[in-house]
Amino acid sequence: MIILEDDCLEFRFPDVHAAARCTIGFQRTLRIPDDGRDYPLPPGLGVFPLRHLDDYAARLPETWRRRGGVIAPMHQAEALWIDFASNYPFAVKVATGKICAITGDAWVERLNRDPQDYAVLPDQPWLDGYCVEKGTIRQFVAMPLGQGYTVEEQLTGAAVHGGLQFVAYPMKAERYEALQAEQGEFGDHVVYSATFAEEAPMGLAPGGRMKQDVYDDPYGLDAWDQRHGSRCFVSLLNTTQWMATTGERPPTEPPTAQSYAAGGLPWFEYYGGDLQAVDGSEKLRGLASVARHAEATGQAPLPDNGTFGVPPIVVLGKPRRVRESARDAR
Template identity: 25%
Template structure:
């Protein structure tokens, strides 16, 4: 996740702006006692962004030498950034994920796809304001943040199919016989090599991508035999598992949380996946939930200084920083865009602010300054404190005691979203999720929770008329 300035929000489609460095990520399990229940219930990581600050994502496979790719579904507030559909829905034949790794993997993603090969920047705006993509598409702002679901490609190991035996080109393991042009009676040859590593892994629930075999404190190299390492009968092989961080209605504290809104336009293509969607293991997806904290509350939550404020486009020009363009004309674009895509009608922050100019005194929704059960609906004058209808009936301001001259309404009455169903987790309780969050943080791991209401659909891409994959719900 990288910092970047917000492009000018006009009719121009901009080149890729330069990066300002990484956002610092924080494990939700570390400051658990200071975080709102809505963040704790999802786990994952959080970062801090200023209002209207932009970000972009860069992708790099953890194992660059591996030929396998991953399908990565990205959602903002539960809305898929490529299709505009809820994260638990998909349309057959439409690629709703970016492919990371492999030959033509996606390098960068700067925004939501509003038209083919054009994205609008990912810009932070407070929840409850109606500016977010989630708010415009769903009419609610009860998820927030960014959700990333990773689907690992099925591994064919060292198995290869050929039509005419040794020396012939390998057939695509993920294509059907009809797609390969095979006919009844054709002979297909299977070439394979025995892998001691995969044989050992058959006894353990461990991915070959995160494990190595060690013999006599030396790594067991690919293509080597036991004789190469002088392994005798009775010798012990060690299986080393290298685990990384496991990524598996506006709630209380919503004023601390931001959602993702749409910013200026950037030219960016989503690369087409050469593999079909069924090439990925949909039964073992990994979830990372990223919460975006309003920078104004960063110190209150973490005790650390606030991050530096973003620089302006004028500063970019003064520093003569370069803008970028990807030379990827040889890579086909993904078939992810739909004419009826909800993202096509998403307004940018600038457009919405322009629409709101007539509504003077517009205030972002915040909890009542007294009861915290209701969203604020009134601003008291002259002090400016915010309260709900029920708490603004006194002659003196409940916060400062100043006599109330006027009560200025700016929103309809509404309870703080998230308080109705009690789905949140109390940080001081013995809830199993809190225990797991804190235990993971102590060993440097990140834990995300897949809430039933935030389920994600399996990747959708190239349709296959011959194969129908059974729908399997994620745990």
């Protein structure tokens, strides 16, 4: 079952094991410059609000009503990172516009090992973007469908789905119990006149480059209980659509990366110890970033996209997994 609590998705599998639960949240963050440099991890600026789609079904497209899930607001060109939390091992597939964020392949619910198309929790504490190379991702950036920016459009030539898709599979109970016996318990770890149809829905596009590993599965495909999985869509609305649909104001736009860095606030790196990283996707590596697509099509360049110097970096590891918000100085 999936529960929406504190603006996060909680996946629970009591039929597998009492401890089989994980949480997925969506952190607002700084959009890093799309300038070819590899940047460290930006901060979390608080979670995006999530609402049950069914509560607003009458105001949303029929295709959205059929797939269900939750809705979230994003400003155009705003970035996000996915925050995973679990004390129980999970294999989680992440897609945008039904394109796998790790391999660039079309969405399928089953797990694939060669190449690995899922993240392993709790080893993977977060995912900030598309895995383009070993140790490098391109940041998730929200852009309207229909303008050619999104990964979905670049790989399929169509602007159909948008949003994000997830499926979570818990570790088999017997494997978890065996691991517990060997290692001990896992841890660390307002009414507006606009209508929805006036503007295109949002998808995710590749932004600037960032240093981040997507970790290889240390357990093997047989460890995951693929008989028990839960799937959820996260549909993205722009700010006008969000207000028209929910009557709520969306969060204000986040500060720019330049202003954040100029204030001397921290950036982050994560040290995964002896965990191995996957190689990254050639399909995703060859896509045009938001800045490159705008340049190639003669569209307005992204604002606040200039290179800047990053202040000292805070290194996080397994004993300290939390990317604190800028408000809390991380």
